[in-house]
Amino acid sequence: MIAYAANLATIVAIFGILAATLNFLIGFAGIFSVAHAVFFGLGAYAGAQVALLLVPDALLACLVAAAVAGGLSLALALPALRVRGEYFVAASLGLQMMAATLFAEAKPVTGGIGGLVGIPRPTLLGVEVDVLPAALSALALILVLTARLQRGAFGRSLRAIRDAESAAEALGKNVAAAKTLAVAFACAGAGLAGALFALHLSFVNVESFTMDQSVLVMAMVIIGGTGTLWGPLIGAVILLSLPSGLAFLPFIPATEVGAVQQIIYGLAMTLLMIFRPAGLVGDLAKGRSTA
């Protein structure tokens, strides 16, 4: 039971990081990425390779993963600089689908469909450690960082760009730099989550980094409430406890639990948008951007 709870807590912390960073993109920068799982995957593969080839040092794996994902986030930042709204969603949708093919085909790096197996237990300074404390501290770090960023000058510039890009530019804000930085920060965070995920499961394959995963993370952000600090975390807790909750319902066959879960959060997304667009935690009275 304790092992089960610890496992669930680790997964919640990892997805909390994913949801919080995606929320930073969607809620504060107005960049609607449906490709967050790509950078989660890049981080996971990078972290796994560090652990397999070099040393299974948790800190090193996380840093490398964040650097790889943050660096390659340029693939997302470039279209974000050119277009917004629907056009950008289209670009990120394409990126997500291409990346899934790439992950499945680049066998030397990702192990293809079979994935990377036997990732060693993580250590810190040579001592074997659990992933849970590492994941919790990483989550705390990300939450503190996003809270600070959004209150500071950078967050305010981002919100200004989100609401009125030309006006922000006219006021002398460097729109390109701010957007690129926001994307790099969010993607590095997703990469960090990926490394923790790889170390926790000691196995990764492409199935964790597909469109479905991106949709799941997006659902967490939206159901919890975009643009809030705690909303995405609450969304992560709700959506991750859904499968274990469904397992108790006897009339759903075990093979269909995944599909039933997706149907539930797909419906939840649609119904929320119709009746309560700000999400569970969101403030209804506060105006939101019309990108």
Next chain:
Amino acid sequence: MLLLQLLLQGLQTGALYALTAAGFALIFGATRIFHFAHGSAFTLAGYTFLLASGAGLPWWAGAAGGIAVATLFGIGMERLVYRPIQRHEGSFFTVFVAAFGVAVVVQNLVGMLAGRGFASVDTPLSRASEVLPEVFLAPVFWIALGVAAMLFAALSAFLGRHPAGVALRALAQNPDLIRTYGLSSSRLSVLAFALGSALAAPAAILAAMTSGLNEAIGHHAMLISIAATIVGGVGSLRGAALAGLMLGVAESMALAVVDTQWAEGVSFLVLFAFILFRPSGFFGVVQTR
């Protein structure tokens, strides 16, 4: 000969892409709603046809059923999802998430009810025979091209001459003026959704007879529709159709160099290049957003 074979196959795929993309472009052009669940109309129509054929119904019953289901889906989306949202807010983000949620639900419902993985209908029409040395064509090739050409002729006649078609084009240009003239913009937008979704149905049915369907095909149909609409130029139905045809040919020709799983990547690269260098597309005017 391989190149000719690939070109012909590309034309066949491209005709289907053109139909799907034209439906999307029609909806987006008239209502300014980025209908992210358009791929679901494709999936639903294709699977209706599959199930009808599986149940031993004649092909025309399956086809009619597929078209009816797609049309009803389009009307339902407009009435039950987009209309209530636009009443209170209607930002791009809200519309996108709501439509995306529907797409997720449809994909999983279809997967649960009809089974996962590829499924197709095998008819005598999809059996290829050698028409030229080393070039194989199935009768369905001519059907795909014929159906696409016929529907486009009908569509442009409708948009050009019929009062409702002219009103649809007017809705695209100036919704306020439509109301001033006493026309119902809400009824017209239902018409746009019905027509646009119905256009995806023949493509889905033909796809079910050739390459086959799986429950996630909606994402692919969606990506192609968006790519064709952007490449062709937003607001241009002809542009979207031409771009769809081009993407089909490009995907197929690429098979001469790369493996099948990368074919979709060609469409994506074209889309990416257009977004980076010419977001207004071939025939579009530069948008001031």
